[in-house]
Amino acid sequence: TQLLEQSPQFLSIQEGENLTVYCNSSSVFSSLQWYRQEPGEGPVLLVTVVTGGEVKKLKRLTFQFGDARKDSSLHITAAQPGDTGLYLCAGDLKGGKLIFGQGTELSVKP
Amino acid sequence: DAGITQSPRHKVTETGTPVTLRCHQTENHRYMYWYRQDPGHGLRLIHYSYGVKDTDKGEVSDGYSVSRSKTEDFLLTLESATSSQTSVYFCAISAQWDGNQPQHFGDGTRLSIL
Numbered sequence: 001t002q003l004l005e006q007s008p009q010f011l012s013i014q015e016g017e018n019l020t021v022y023c024n025s026s027s028v029f030s031s032l033q034w035y036r037q038e039p040g041e042g043p044v045l046l047v048t049v050v051t052g053g054e055v056k057k058l059k060r061l062t063f064q065f066g067d068a069r070k071d072s073s074l075h076i077t078a079a080q081p082g083d084t085g086l087y088l089c090a091g092d093l094k095g096g097k098l099i100f101g102q103g104t105e106l107s108v109k110p
Numbered sequence: 111d112a113g114i115t116q117s118p119r120h121k122v123t124e125t126g127t128p129v130t131l132r133c134h135q136t137e138n139h140r141y142m143y144w145y146r147q148d149p150g151h152g153l154r155l156i157h158y159s160y161g162v163k164d165t166d167k168g169e170v171s172d173g174y175s176v177s178r179s180k181t182e183d184f185l186l187t188l189e190s191a192t193s194s195q196t197s198v199y200f201c202a203i204s205a206q207w208d209g210n211q212p213q214h215f216g217d218g219t220r221l222s223i224l
Binding site: 004006009029030031033040042044045049050066077088090091092097098100101102103 | 114131150151152153155158168185200202209210212214215216217218219
Protein backbone atom coordinates (compact mmCIF):
# COMPACT_ATOMS: atom_id res chain seq x y z
CA THR A 1 0.00 0.00 0.00
CA GLN A 2 1.49 3.32 -1.11
CA LEU A 3 0.95 5.77 1.74
CA LEU A 4 2.49 8.70 -0.07
CA GLU A 5 1.23 9.47 -3.56
CA GLN A 6 3.53 11.62 -5.65
CA SER A 7 2.49 13.27 -8.90
CA PRO A 8 3.21 13.60 -11.68
CA GLN A 9 5.52 10.62 -12.12
CA PHE A 10 7.05 12.07 -15.29
CA LEU A 11 7.46 15.67 -16.34
CA SER A 12 9.19 16.98 -19.45
CA ILE A 13 9.36 20.74 -19.86
CA GLN A 14 11.32 23.46 -21.63
CA GLU A 15 13.92 25.60 -19.93
CA GLY A 16 12.34 28.62 -18.28
CA GLU A 17 8.99 27.00 -17.49
CA ASN A 18 7.57 26.64 -13.99
CA LEU A 19 6.44 23.34 -12.49
CA THR A 20 4.93 21.89 -9.34
CA VAL A 21 5.29 18.40 -7.89
CA TYR A 22 2.80 17.13 -5.33
CA CYS A 23 2.94 14.61 -2.50
CA ASN A 24 -0.33 13.57 -0.91
CA SER A 25 -1.31 11.19 1.83
CA SER A 26 -4.18 10.38 4.14
CA SER A 27 -1.65 10.03 6.95
CA VAL A 28 -0.30 12.80 9.13
CA PHE A 29 3.48 13.15 9.06
CA SER A 30 5.62 14.63 11.82
CA SER A 31 7.93 15.92 9.09
CA LEU A 32 8.48 15.57 5.37
CA GLN A 33 11.70 15.56 3.41
CA TRP A 34 12.42 16.22 -0.26
CA TYR A 35 15.33 14.53 -2.00
CA ARG A 36 16.86 14.83 -5.44
CA GLN A 37 18.54 11.90 -7.14
CA GLU A 38 20.75 11.84 -10.22
CA PRO A 39 21.42 8.72 -12.33
CA GLY A 40 23.85 6.32 -10.72
CA GLU A 41 23.80 8.13 -7.39
CA GLY A 42 21.88 8.01 -4.16
CA PRO A 43 19.24 10.58 -3.16
CA VAL A 44 20.48 13.82 -1.63
CA LEU A 45 18.38 15.81 0.83
CA LEU A 46 17.07 19.16 -0.38
CA VAL A 47 14.91 20.25 2.54
CA THR A 48 12.95 19.10 5.59
CA VAL A 49 9.61 20.70 6.50
CA VAL A 50 8.24 20.20 9.97
CA THR A 51 5.47 22.66 10.79
CA GLY A 52 2.04 22.64 9.15
CA GLY A 53 1.85 25.50 6.63
CA GLU A 54 5.61 25.91 6.55
CA VAL A 55 7.20 27.29 3.40
CA LYS A 56 10.90 26.96 2.66
CA LYS A 57 12.80 28.37 -0.27
CA LEU A 58 16.00 27.09 -1.78
CA LYS A 59 16.97 29.45 -4.60
CA ARG A 60 14.36 28.76 -7.33
CA LEU A 61 12.77 25.89 -5.39
CA THR A 62 9.87 26.50 -3.01
CA PHE A 63 8.66 23.77 -0.66
CA GLN A 64 5.39 23.85 1.22
CA PHE A 65 4.00 21.59 3.94
CA GLY A 66 0.23 21.38 4.12
CA ASP A 67 -1.57 22.83 7.12
CA ALA A 68 -2.70 19.36 8.20
CA ARG A 69 0.78 17.88 7.56
CA LYS A 70 -0.68 15.36 5.10
CA ASP A 71 0.64 16.84 1.89
CA SER A 72 3.50 18.83 0.43
CA SER A 73 4.48 20.50 -2.80
CA LEU A 74 7.68 21.45 -4.58
CA HIS A 75 7.52 24.38 -6.98
CA ILE A 76 10.39 25.19 -9.33
CA THR A 77 10.50 28.59 -10.98
CA ALA A 78 12.21 29.09 -14.32
CA ALA A 79 13.47 25.51 -14.56
CA GLN A 80 16.96 24.92 -15.92
CA PRO A 81 18.53 21.80 -17.48
CA GLY A 82 20.53 21.38 -14.27
CA ASP A 83 17.26 20.74 -12.43
CA THR A 84 16.83 17.48 -14.35
CA GLY A 85 16.64 14.48 -12.04
CA LEU A 86 14.40 12.33 -9.89
CA TYR A 87 12.63 14.16 -7.07
CA LEU A 88 11.46 12.13 -4.10
CA CYS A 89 9.33 13.11 -1.16
CA ALA A 90 9.60 11.13 2.07
CA GLY A 91 7.33 11.37 5.09
CA ASP A 92 8.19 10.50 8.65
CA LEU A 93 5.25 8.67 10.25
CA LYS A 94 6.87 7.73 13.50
CA GLY A 95 10.35 9.13 13.95
CA GLY A 96 13.21 7.81 11.88
CA LYS A 97 11.50 5.47 9.39
CA LEU A 98 10.67 7.25 6.18
CA ILE A 99 7.91 6.44 3.69
CA PHE A 100 8.90 7.47 0.16
CA GLY A 101 6.70 8.59 -2.69
CA GLN A 102 7.10 6.97 -6.12
CA GLY A 103 9.24 9.84 -7.37
CA THR A 104 8.91 12.42 -10.14
CA GLU A 105 11.30 12.18 -13.08
CA LEU A 106 11.90 15.71 -14.30
CA SER A 107 13.49 16.46 -17.65
CA VAL A 108 14.24 20.07 -18.51
CA LYS A 109 15.17 20.59 -22.15
CA PRO A 110 17.32 23.54 -23.25
CA ASP B 111 29.69 13.98 1.15
CA ALA B 112 28.93 11.43 3.83
CA GLY B 113 31.42 8.57 3.82
CA ILE B 114 29.29 5.67 2.64
CA THR B 115 30.63 2.94 0.41
CA GLN B 116 28.50 0.22 -1.07
CA SER B 117 30.00 -2.90 -2.58
CA PRO B 118 29.76 -4.30 -5.10
CA ARG B 119 28.32 -1.55 -7.30
CA HIS B 120 27.04 -4.03 -9.84
CA LYS B 121 26.32 -7.73 -9.63
CA VAL B 122 24.74 -10.30 -11.90
CA THR B 123 23.90 -13.69 -10.46
CA GLU B 124 21.60 -16.64 -10.94
CA THR B 125 18.37 -17.58 -9.21
CA GLY B 126 18.94 -19.64 -6.09
CA THR B 127 22.42 -18.35 -5.27
CA PRO B 128 23.22 -16.46 -2.07
CA VAL B 129 24.18 -12.80 -2.39
CA THR B 130 25.64 -10.41 0.19
CA LEU B 131 25.79 -6.67 -0.24
CA ARG B 132 27.99 -4.55 1.98
CA CYS B 133 27.55 -1.04 3.29
CA HIS B 134 30.52 0.63 4.97
CA GLN B 135 30.38 4.04 6.67
CA THR B 136 33.08 6.25 8.13
CA GLU B 137 30.72 8.69 9.91
CA ASN B 138 30.20 6.64 13.07
CA HIS B 139 26.42 7.06 12.69
CA ARG B 140 24.28 4.81 14.85
CA TYR B 141 21.45 4.18 12.40
CA MET B 142 21.79 2.35 9.11
CA TYR B 143 19.16 1.35 6.55
CA TRP B 144 18.77 -0.83 3.50
CA TYR B 145 16.31 0.18 0.77
CA ARG B 146 15.43 -1.15 -2.62
CA GLN B 147 14.42 1.11 -5.48
CA ASP B 148 12.14 -0.09 -8.26
CA PRO B 149 10.34 1.88 -10.99
CA GLY B 150 6.97 3.14 -9.78
CA HIS B 151 7.71 2.31 -6.13
CA GLY B 152 10.22 4.87 -5.00
CA LEU B 153 12.41 3.60 -2.17
CA ARG B 154 11.14 0.86 0.12
CA LEU B 155 12.74 0.00 3.44
CA ILE B 156 14.01 -3.58 3.75
CA HIS B 157 15.74 -3.61 7.15
CA TYR B 158 17.34 -1.12 9.44
CA SER B 159 19.76 -1.11 12.35
CA TYR B 160 19.79 1.03 15.48
CA GLY B 161 23.11 -0.22 16.81
CA VAL B 162 25.59 -3.06 16.73
CA LYS B 163 23.65 -6.34 16.61
CA ASP B 164 20.35 -4.41 16.82
CA THR B 165 18.24 -4.71 13.68
CA ASP B 166 14.58 -4.68 12.72
CA LYS B 167 12.39 -5.33 9.70
CA GLY B 168 11.11 -2.78 7.24
CA GLU B 169 8.14 -3.00 4.90
CA VAL B 170 9.66 -5.46 2.37
CA SER B 171 11.86 -7.72 4.50
CA ASP B 172 10.76 -11.16 3.21
CA GLY B 173 13.69 -13.00 1.59
CA TYR B 174 16.31 -10.71 3.14
CA SER B 175 18.43 -10.84 6.26
CA VAL B 176 20.91 -8.37 7.72
CA SER B 177 23.77 -8.28 10.16
CA ARG B 178 25.70 -5.57 11.89
CA SER B 179 28.72 -6.76 13.86
CA LYS B 180 30.50 -3.39 13.79
CA THR B 181 29.24 0.18 13.80
CA GLU B 182 30.68 0.83 10.37
CA ASP B 183 29.37 -2.21 8.49
CA PHE B 184 25.82 -3.28 7.62
CA LEU B 185 25.40 -6.37 5.48
CA LEU B 186 22.34 -7.33 3.46
CA THR B 187 22.00 -11.00 2.49
CA LEU B 188 19.70 -12.66 0.02
CA GLU B 189 19.86 -16.30 1.12
CA SER B 190 18.46 -17.66 -2.15
CA ALA B 191 18.07 -14.94 -4.73
CA THR B 192 14.92 -14.74 -6.86
CA SER B 193 14.24 -12.73 -10.02
CA SER B 194 11.84 -10.50 -8.05
CA GLN B 195 14.82 -9.28 -6.06
CA THR B 196 16.39 -7.71 -9.15
CA SER B 197 16.61 -4.07 -8.10
CA VAL B 198 18.87 -1.22 -7.13
CA TYR B 199 19.78 -1.39 -3.45
CA PHE B 200 20.67 1.66 -1.41
CA CYS B 201 22.23 1.90 2.00
CA ALA B 202 21.58 4.97 4.12
CA ILE B 203 22.82 6.26 7.46
CA SER B 204 21.59 8.80 9.95
CA ALA B 205 22.95 10.21 13.18
CA GLN B 206 19.67 10.23 15.06
CA TRP B 207 16.35 8.39 15.09
CA ASP B 208 14.46 11.50 14.11
CA GLY B 209 12.51 12.34 10.98
CA ASN B 210 13.99 15.83 11.10
CA GLN B 211 17.44 14.42 10.49
CA PRO B 212 18.58 13.67 6.95
CA GLN B 213 19.41 10.22 5.79
CA HIS B 214 22.62 10.08 3.79
CA PHE B 215 22.65 7.56 0.97
CA GLY B 216 25.32 5.54 -0.74
CA ASP B 217 25.49 5.35 -4.53
CA GLY B 218 23.66 2.04 -4.75
CA THR B 219 24.23 -1.52 -5.92
CA ARG B 220 22.56 -2.63 -9.12
CA LEU B 221 21.68 -6.30 -8.68
CA SER B 222 20.40 -8.45 -11.55
CA ILE B 223 19.17 -11.98 -10.88
CA LEU B 224 18.77 -14.14 -13.96
